Amino acid sequence: GQSLEQPSEVTAVEGAIVQINCTYQTSGFYGLSWYQQHDGGAPTFLSYNALDGLEETGRFSSFLSRSDSYGYLLLQELQMKDSASYFCAVKGFNKFYFGSGTKLNVKP
Amino acid sequence: DVKVTQSSRYLVKRTGEKVFLECVQDMDHENMFWYRQDPGLGLRLIYFSYDVKMKEKGDIPEGYSVSREKKERFSLILESASTNQTSMYLCASSSGPPAVKGEFFGPGTRLTVL
Numbered sequence: 347g348q349s350l351e352q353p354s355e356v357t358a359v360e361g362a363i364v365q366i367n368c369t370y371q372t373s374g375f376y377g378l379s380w381y382q383q384h385d386g387g388a389p390t391f392l393s394y395n396a397l398d399g400l401e402e403t404g405r406f407s408s409f410l411s412r413s414d415s416y417g418y419l420l421l422q423e424l425q426m427k428d429s430a431s432y433f434c435a436v437k438g439f440n441k442f443y444f445g446s447g448t449k450l451n452v453k454p
Numbered sequence: 455d456v457k458v459t460q461s462s463r464y465l466v467k468r469t470g471e472k473v474f475l476e477c478v479q480d481m482d483h484e485n486m487f488w489y490r491q492d493p494g495l496g497l498r499l500i501y502f503s504y505d506v507k508m509k510e511k512g513d514i515p516e517g518y519s520v521s522r523e524k525k526e527r528f529s530l531i532l533e534s535a536s537t538n539q540t541s542m543y544l545c546a547s548s549s550g551p552p553a554v555k556g557e558f559f560g561p562g563t564r565l566t567v568l
């Protein structure tokens with residue numbers, strides 16, 4: 347089967363930088379996606395990497411290395427509102443695989 | 455403002471009942487998805503549809519069926535509900551290639567099967 351590994355929980359302070367890693371064991375997928383989900387809320391799509399390298403969107407950046415089966419989400423200038431769960435996902439045509447999520451706790 | 459709505463936020467059903475979960479999107483998106491989310495398991499794709507009357511099985515289609523008679527509406531059907539189908543069900547929609555673009559999610563339906 348397919349599996350994606352993420353740390354279950356990460357804690358950081360406001361204003362800091364945090365990196366959430368995602369390793370996967372799959373092939374033949376189109377790209378790596380990241381989602382944010384606040385407690386009690388629906389997931390929100392954050393980013394998508396089709397190619398190796400870094401994609402930047404404001405304070406958030408996402409990275410993919412297919413040769414290393416690895417990606418990460420980088421959050422800069424952390425704010426309290428960034429406290430949420432973050433999921434990585436790889437997608438093929440009809441196979442979408444999500445990690446179990448990383449709970450980010452941002453402390454003042 | 456983009457919007458995906460689901461018919462119920464909370465639903466309680468009994469084992470063996472037929473359950474309908476409805477989802478409507480107002481963005482004219484071609485793709486619609488049904489996921490379930492369980493603690494420690496992340497999101498799992500049940501079915502998706504890339505066009506009216508078209509459907510594709512996802513990772514865990516067993517025990518579920520879907521219907522897409524109109525572009526804006528995608529229904530998930532539990533033919534005979536079982537306790538292991540107690541979960542949060544999330545509907546989503548997107549445009550473009552299904553596996554590429556990010557989806558817009560609805561608020562979710564928390565289904566409890568007794």
